[in-house]
Amino acid sequence: MVKEERIRGGLAMSVIAIVCAEVLRRVGDAGFLQDGHVSRVLKILQYAASTLGYPTLFFLLGMSTVACLQRSRAGLLKSIALTVLYPYLLWSILEMAVQWLVADYKDYAAEQFELTRLASAPVGQFWFLYALFICQIVACITVWPRPVRSGSALTMANRCLLVAMVLVSAAVAIRSHWGVATMTCWGLVFFLCGMLLASRPARQSDRSPRPRVALATAVAFIAAAVIGQRSGHYLDLYWLLASLLGVAAEVQVGRFLATWRNSRWIISIGSSWKPVYLLHVLATALVWNALLALGISQPVVHFVLGSATGLALPIAIHLMTKRLGIASWAAFEEPAEARNEGTAFSAAAAQRADKTAKSRA
Template sequence: MPDGALAADWPATAPVAAERRRALDVARGIAIILVVWGHAMIGTGRAVGAGEAGRFAVTLVYAVHMPLFFFLSGLLARGAMAEPAAAFARRLGARVIHPYFLWSAVLLCAHYAMSGVTNTRVERLDLLSILYAPPAVMWFLYVLFFCFLIARGLRDRPGARLALGCALAVGGYFLHGWMLPNLRFVGIFLIATAFTPAAALAAARDWRVRAVGLALMIPPVLFALGAAGQAPAGYPAFAPRYLPAAAGGVVLILAAAQAIERRGAGLALVGRRTMPIFVTHILVLTAARVLCLRAGLDGAATVVIATACGVAVPMVLHALAARWSLVGPLGWGRG
């Protein structure tokens, strides 16, 4: 597996590695760009206000991007689930635990130091809070840790994984407090482990499956249009009515990734650099947004420039880290 990938991209067993195609890298590239774009829209909207078009886009992006990421993570987890316990623990430490604690500390310190210009204010620096309150985007790695533990525990019971996954994917919407609503993403991860990469890609190529995926997207799009008149309260698209977008979005993006696979070398490269982009893009977006707004740019231009910087700057940082043999220590994959 390529270096610098998100923690979900574990070195796989030979059969899984043979099935994996560049289309999955393209899909991951699309997913991380959606993540960066969504955060750029939210950050800029909070700073200068967001119109209905912006709120519609944010809701739709949030209905799709993290379900897609967790599905791809589960799809690529089969090799890790089959590893011996010691190897599994080492990889979990290197690919999830290490980057989580390192970059959680970096983000928490950065938010504390820059509370005057960031949308996230940290009044008191408490690094121990990382143990139970993931800062900013680091909740993804926090939840991913439990995804792998549960999938590993049920590795010989595919039926139980699928049943639990379906229950959590729906039930998470009705849970409140601490991290419990994120159990819906654990469910999506577990559902994905029921598929091989080859099977998921083949299904997305079937016109009937694509038609179902498109049909599933129609109600969430209409709901997002209806909700665009007011700012979302809490996490955008957090309601059971948006659940069909999780399935429909995965199908359509996997289909699109295969359609542009041969021309998507750039997106594939982005997909192989999701970890450095994911853990640093919030800092890059903050700097880009502040500079753009101080330069007098409007919200739309700020979102475009910030998104481009949020993807490109971390990729440059990864290239420099690779040159200086820092990729591993930074938690961005194998050095």
């Protein structure tokens, strides 16, 4: 349970960073971040959120994929279809329809409504689901974990293969400009790193949190964000190193969220990370257009209200769909069948681990 809360806490921090980065990107593209101390701070925050959000999300989902593979390879493929492919197709079509309707209403040119483009050109933020689908298929092909009762999930040969794939993916991502292919390589770096961390023996992965280590990594990441923002470059070697440092900081901080009583609200956001991710662009766009219609251009106002709405509105919609019993149809949650299978597997794994410990004793 503690480990699950750590992951949910990390998911919450990741999706908060994604929402903040989206709001600040829109504010920066509009030219509202000019000279001044406030604009300088917001630019640093945008760089930090960009290097932290999606990379950590790939990393955490890579960690959870190892357990899914140990459970059942066929089950993982089914989960990919229900929780990645289905949301990608559903919400890409919905967002394309919204863009087409808005373009027709506002009387400006829009891209043609073509479903075939989803196979090679993801819409907006849904490039993440596109890349995640490829990452999980690569994992299904290349990763062959040991049974749950084994001390380490992966063999040394499998770990070496993953390390080699991380290095190749990082080299391609840094040197290429191939659109979604480059972004998929970026995601694969962090996804495979998460699998490597999750494959460690249980006695190493369940260590108690260390305050000094968490504080040191957080300070190092902040310093990297301050330095990196000055260069103004994204998706380069320094951006990769800063993202890895941010992932390390978030993992360390996430260890405290499971034990800190006042962090329950953050963990609750982690339970709704998928609807926030799917709806945050539309939610923040509503606030953006409303503030512009009122003649408000202060970047701090846009940042605060946009970020708050980008989190609160999707969570409210998620709770409403849960009450109506259609959350899984809206791709906000896993189907009940998949959740029950995961619970049964966890209980069985715990029983096997307990029997193994007793036999060794």
